[in-house]
Amino acid sequence: MAFLTLHTVSQQLKMTTVISVILPDSPRMDEPMANRKVLYLLHGLSDDGTMWLRRSMIENYAERYGLIVVMPSVDRSFFCDDVHGQNYFTYVAKELPEYMHKVFNVSLSKKQNLIAGLSMGGYGAMKIALTFPEQYFAVGSFSGILALETLTMIADEKAIHDFPFVAKEFPNVATTLLNPINLLNKEKDLRIYVSCGLQDELIIASKLFEKKAKEQGVEATFVYPEGNHNWYFWDKQVNEFLHFALDEKENGKN
Numbered sequence: 089m090a091f092l093t094l095h096t097v098s099q100q101l102k103m104t105t106v107i108s109v110i111l112p113d114s115p116r117m118d119e120p121m122a123n124r125k126v127l128y129l130l131h132g133l134s135d136d137g138t139m140w141l142r143r144s145m146i147e148n149y150a151e152r153y154g155l156i157v158v159m160p161s162v163d164r165s166f167f168c169d170d171v172h173g174q175n176y177f178t179y180v181a182k183e184l185p186e187y188m189h190k191v192f193n194v195s196l197s198k199k200q201n202l203i204a205g206l207s208m209g210g211y212g213a214m215k216i217a218l219t220f221p222e223q224y225f226a227v228g229s230f231s232g233i234l235a236l237e238t239l240t241m242i243a244d245e246k247a248i249h250d251f252p253f254v255a256k257e258f259p260n261v262a263t264t265l266l267n268p269i270n271l272l273n274k275e276k277d278l279r280i281y282v283s284c285g286l287q288d289e290l291i292i293a294s295k296l297f298e299k300k301a302k303e304q305g306v307e308a309t310f311v312y313p314e315g316n317h318n319w320y321f322w323d324k325q326v327n328e329f330l331h332f333a334l335d336e337k338e339n340g341k342n
Contacts, residue, residue, distance in 0.1 A: 100179035108137045110150045110157040130205030137161035144323040167212030181216045204228030206322045218271035226279040228329035234297035236267040280308035285315025
C-alpha cells in the first residue's frame with residue numbers, strides 16, 4: 089500500500105493541518121478509487137493522525153480489504169466545534185470527506201464509508217456517525233468515552249481547565265448533543281461496534297452506552313475482552329471491527 093501525508097489548509101480549522109492517508113499502490117490499482125471503501129480512523133487524546141501507522145498494523149489490514157484509510161489530526165479537541173475558534177467536529181464530519189472526494193474521487197456514499205477511533209477518537213467516531221448516520225454504514229469505538237457521565241465523575245480541576253468546551257456541558261449531560269449516549273436512536277441505520285478492555289477504567293462509559301442502547305432498542309455489538317487502555321488492545325480491536333463491518337457485511341449478515 090502507498091502512504092501519503094497531506095499538509096493542507098482547512099477552512100474549518102483556519103490553519104494548515106496534516107492528514108495521513110493509506111492508498112492502494114500501483115500493483116493494487118485494479119479497483120477504481122470511487123469503488124473502494126473508506127475508513128476514517130481517529131486518534132486518541134495524546135496522539136495525532138500518524139499514531140495508528142506507528143503503533144498498529146493498520147496498513148496490513150488496509151491491504152487485506154483494499155481500503156482507503158484517512159487519519160486526520162485534531163489535537164486535544166474532543167472533536168468539538170468552537171475550540172479557540174476552530175471547528176474540529178465540522179472539519180472531520182463534513183469538510184474532510186468532501187475534500188477527499190474532490191481530490192481522490194473517493195465515494196461519499198453511505199455504503200462505502202465507515203468510521204472508527206480509540207479513546208477520544210472512539211468518542212468522536214460515535215458522535216459523528218450518530219449525528220450523520222446517512223454518511224456511514226458502520227462505526228467502531230475502542231475504549232471510547234461514549235458517555236460524558238464518566239468524565240463528570242473523573243474530571244479534576246486541571247481537566248476542566250484544559251477542556252472547558254466539554255466541561256461547560258457537564259450540567260446538561262443528560263441532554264447535550266456532545267454526549268454520544270444522547271444520540272442513540274433505533275431508527276438510525278448504522279452498524280455499531282463497541283469494545284473496551286475489562287481492565288480499562290473507562291469501561292464504565294461503554295457499559296452506560298450499552299445500557300442506553302438496549303433501552304432504546306438499538307442493535308449493536310459490545311465486546312469486553314481482557315485488555316487495558318493500550319495499543320495491544322486497540323490494534324487487535326481495529327482488526328476485529330473491520331472483520332465485523334466488512335467480512336460479515338459481505339456475507340450478508342446484519
